[in-house]
Amino acid sequence: MTALPVLYSFRRCPYAMRARLALLYSGLACELREVQLRSKPQALLDASPKGTVPVLVLPDGQVLEQSLDIMLHALHASDPDGWLAPTGGTLQEMLALIARNDGFFKQALDCCKYPERHGATAVRQAQSDAQTWLAQLNERLAASGNLFGRKPSLADMALLPFVRQYARIDERAWSAQPWPQLQAWLQRWLDSALFAAIMLRHPAWAPGSTGIVRLAAAQDAPGGAHSAAPTRRTP
Numbered sequence: 001m002t003a004l005p006v007l008y009s010f011r012r013c014p015y016a017m018r019a020r021l022a023l024l025y026s027g028l029a030c031e032l033r034e035v036q037l038r039s040k041p042q043a044l045l046d047a048s049p050k051g052t053v054p055v056l057v058l059p060d061g062q063v064l065e066q067s068l069d070i071m072l073h074a075l076h077a078s079d080p081d082g083w084l085a086p087t088g089g090t091l092q093e094m095l096a097l098i099a100r101n102d103g104f105f106k107q108a109l110d111c112c113k114y115p116e117r118h119g120a121t122a123v124r125q126a127q128s129d130a131q132t133w134l135a136q137l138n139e140r141l142a143a144s145g146n147l148f149g150r151k152p153s154l155a156d157m158a159l160l161p162f163v164r165q166y167a168r169i170d171e172r173a174w175s176a177q178p179w180p181q182l183q184a185w186l187q188r189w190l191d192s193a194l195f196a197a198i199m200l201r202h203p204a205w206a207p208g209s210t211g212i213v214r215l216a217a218a219q220d221a222p223g224g225a226h227s228a229a230p231t232r233r234t235p
């Protein structure tokens, strides 16, 4: 049997979520190894000593240790609905938005999520930065329904887990925000088969354990995007 790529993942990590979204959508089969961040398996640390997830280890030994690289790898292998070719912008523009999400917004998000770790002034600034950012996303969505045009794209998938994380800080406050397009966009994805499939719970992987999950493609997600139904491999 041909070896599959191995994805080290953590269910609730937004970076791992975006990697799983792209892998599942692309139909690139892989073994998913759920890790516990408090006790990372040695195999993960051997492959990627920096010890963050997600990490994708390819059958030829190549290691992808950034979530965006994993997304791009999956989409270069298979991109049935054109996530890399949006109708409303370029790949470079999507990458610029994702970089701003991963820097500017992620920093504000962390501060809003853990206000007790920061001073009051920093929290106020973070709340203002987050709101500015999210209002801009709402405007983009109001124009075309997705972040880069009429179809879902790499950018929608890369940002989705972070917007979700913000919305979950205070769901009542989130619902009261004047961002109807953003709220609807988030809900649409949270309700999708694709998202449900990447959020299935799996026991932590241990070397030699059986029942490693195999991600494989299926149908049915907003905008015509493919989704996937993980299935259990027989040991």
Ligand SMILES: N[C@@H](CCC(=O)N[C@@H](CS)C(=O)NCC(=O)O)C(=O)O
Pocket (backbone or CB within 6 Å): 010, 012, 013, 014, 015, 016, 037, 051, 052, 053, 054, 065, 066, 067, 068
């Ligand atoms: N730039 C990395 C960030 C990944 C990251 O920070 N992941 C977190 C979990 S959400 C992690 O693994 N942290 C290590 C730890 O908590 O020990 C990527 O895009 O993949």
